[in-house]
Amino acid sequence: MxxxxxxxxxxxxxxxxxxxxxxxxxxxxxxxxxxxxxxxxxxxxxxxxxxxxxxxxxHPYIAEAVAKQARTLEHVIFAGFTHEPAVRLAERLLQILPNGFSKVFYSDNGSTAVEVALKMAMQYWYNLGLKHKKKIVALDGAYHGDTFGAMSVGERSPFNAPFDDYLFDVEFLDFPACYQPFCCGGKKDKPQRCGQVAATLQRFEALAQTGEVAAFIYEPLVQGASGMRMYSPEILDQLLHIAQKHDIICIADEVMTGFGRTGRLFASEYCLHKPDIICLSKGLTGGTMALGVTACTERIIEPFRQEDIMKTFFHGHSFTANPLACAAANASLDLLLRPxxxxxxxxxxxxxxxxxxxxxxxxxxxxxxxxxxxxxxxxxxxxxxxxxxxxxxxxxxxxxxxxxxxxxxxxxxxxxxxxxxxxxxxxxxxxxxxxxxxxxxxxxxxxxxxxxxxx
Ligand SMILES: Cc1ncc(COP(=O)(O)O)c(C=O)c1O
Structure with a gap:
């Protein structure tokens, strides 16, 4: 056959x-x-x-790193154990990520990196006892993956229609740029003359003022799956400014934009305001192995660092921080950071x-x-x-x-x-x-x- x-x-x-x-x-x-x-x-x-x-x-350099790791330590449970490839990768990522990120949480792919980010943000408010902070805001056209949390914060479309009843409510803001060439009398090369941007900012401000918004999740500068739609760092900065003014956790989904895709190491580098949580995958291992990373700032960690065991982040996967994937990621970073x-x-x-x-x-x-x-x-x-x-x-x-x-x-x-x-x-x-x-x-x-x- x-x-x-x-x-x-x-x-x-x-x-x-x-x-x-x-x-x-x-x-x-x-x-x-x-x-x-x-x-x-x-x-x-x-x-x-x-x-x-x-x-x-x-790539021979990545292949060799994975092969060497496979002969040394192929996998180990990551609760109660640690290993050099995971620690080295976390240290290196924390050095190059924009903003003072302080910890890395490993998972398996882009969707799980997003799930972890959402759960971290939700439990942050839960641990603080601020249970009214429940709303999640996302952008129209968003794609964050195919697991349930990721689908919930993504555009409602035929792709997730069968699951619509099971997705949690999310407030979607209109995409903050207009690419319709003849909309608002604009021209092909003047896509942002549309009043849509101002309306999006106003709506976000109104939502933020309710005091109920827990987190804002976004693909910085480029929405991949919705058709490589782009919006400017200035507009994103205005959205992030509103979020930060109202104590809303900002989650940058850099699963696609990370590791040089937008011309800088991370798309968030183009903005003045930085996220509290960042999701990475895809280019993380140079595309060789499945691995997800969710990094967060000290602020996010603080309410989890408590005597009360019930404040623990009870999340993990069998292959969390798989040594082969971490070795591939370290090798990919070596190559990426070369001039x-x-x-x-x-x-x-x-x-x-x-x-x-x-x-x-x-x-x-x-x-x-x-x-x-x-x-x-x-x-x-x-x-x-x-x-x-x-x-x-x-x-x-x-x-x-x-x-x-x-x-x-x-x-x-x-x-x-x-x-x-x-x-x-x-x-x-x-x-x-x-x-x-x-x-x-x-x-x-x-x-x-x-x-x-x-x-
Ligand atoms: C921005 C973004 N987030 C999350 C994901 C989901 O990643 P994965 O396919 O690895 O689950 C994707 C995949 O295309 C993506 O583009």
């Missing part, structure tokens, strides 16, 4: 309809930005495999800006935006910009047929590559996008019935 047949018999893939989806591509190996298929093709991974890969696939990696990040950011300038006025471009190593392009179609815009089927297949993995979010095509991508490889990704823009065929072709999934 072929690998594909065996897969079909036994595996349920994530974000993939069980009917009508294209078959998964069997891979045999991956190196740098290239994925190698069983049938001899190579595919350029221009989205860093769900935004996780920083240094290229199968050559930081200059690759700058080079990618500049290349994105140049490409943006080149295609900005193309008739099929509804909007185009960049932030650091993230480039996003809204394709003009008859439908509005949305994940369920039917253009995605055609776009996904179009790019894959040309040997480039780009996984559009509806009609939003984005490039978010591993940092090791060369200038030439980056131009290959831009070239297929430009070819698509110039092709006469419609991207809103709805005859393909295969869904590429959420992100």
């Amino acid at each position: 072929s690998l594909l047949e065996r897969d079909k018999k036994s595996i349920w893939h994530p974000f993939t309809p069980l009917k009508g989806s294209p078959e998964p591509l069997p891979l045999v190996r991956a190196e740098g930005v290239w994925l190698y298929t069983e049938d001899g093709r190579r595919i350029l991974d221009a989205i860093a495999s769900w935004w996780v890969n920083l240094h290229g696939h199968s 050559e990696c930081m200059s690759r990040i700058s080079a990618i950011a500049q290349a994105h800006l140049d490409f943006e300038a080149r295609i900005r006025d193309h008739r099929r471009v509804r909007d185009v935006r960049c932030m650091g190593t993230i480039f996003a392009l809204e394709i003009e179609t008859e439908q509005q910009t949305h994940y369920f815009n039917e253009a995605r089927h055609h776009l996904y297949n179009y790019f894959l047929d040309k040997g480039v993995l780009l996984r559009p979010l509806g009609n939003v095509v984005y490039v978010l590559p591993p940092y090791v991508i060369t200038g030439e490889e980056l131009q290959m990704a831009y070239a297929v996008i430009e070819e698509m823009l110039n092709e006469p065929a419609k991207t809103s072709d709805t005859t393909h019935n295969n869904a590429p999934g959420q992100q």
Whole structure:
């Protein structure tokens, strides 16, 4: 039986309809930005495999660190025990994170990092006996993961509709920037002339004044899954200012934006006001192993540091602080903090800006935006910009047929590559996008019935 047949018999893939989806591509190996298929093709991974890969696939330095760790201490229960890779990683993260974070709590992925952050914030007020501080505020369009807490603070959408009755209430603020080109008489290059921003700030102020808001959770500067929507540090600073004025815990979900994605090590660095809690995953291990981190400030820890055992944070996972994952993360940090990696990040950011300038006025471009190593392009179609815009089927297949993995979010095509991508490889990704823009065929072709999934 072929690998594909065996897969079909036994595996349920994530974000993939069980009917009508294209078959998964069997891979045999991956190196740098290239994925190698069983049938001899190579595919350029221009989205860093769900935004996780920083240094290229199968990086020998990370592989060696993981192998060495596997021969030394592969795993141990993290309650009552500790180990060097976890301690070293925590120390290093606390040094580079923006703001005076004081402790790191480990978990398994981005969703669990968010769950931990929410639970920490909720229990903070509980431990202080301030039980009226219960409301959570989030941004419209947010995506924070697929576990129940993370779904609750995410945009209510068809993805979580079956669970709607089980999600807790959250106050959602309108996204504080307008990217509709012709809304409010604005132009493509003046997206923030919309009165929406002022309304969002006013609403947040009114909610904050009730004294009931426990926490504000946000993806700083770039909302990934909602279509790489971007908003400015100035606006985020105004939101954080309101939160901090009213003693609201600020939770930055940097699961996607962390580790250089936005051009700086963390997106929160662009703001004057810093979060109290920060969530990390994806690039944390360079994309090699599953690991989540929730870091918090001394202020958050204080109400947990008590004689009363009932004030303990009763949370943990079997694989908390897995030594192999921590070793991968330490190795990834070594690579990330090298000057050559930081200059690759700058080079990618500049290349994105140049490409943006080149295609900005193309008739099929509804909007185009960049932030650091993230480039996003809204394709003009008859439908509005949305994940369920039917253009995605055609776009996904179009790019894959040309040997480039780009996984559009509806009609939003984005490039978010591993940092090791060369200038030439980056131009290959831009070239297929430009070819698509110039092709006469419609991207809103709805005859393909295969869904590429959420992100
Ligand atoms: C901002 C953000 N938070 C949380 C998550 C969830 O991370 P994971 O898929 O590792 O659970 C994601 C995943 O895309 C994300 O983009």
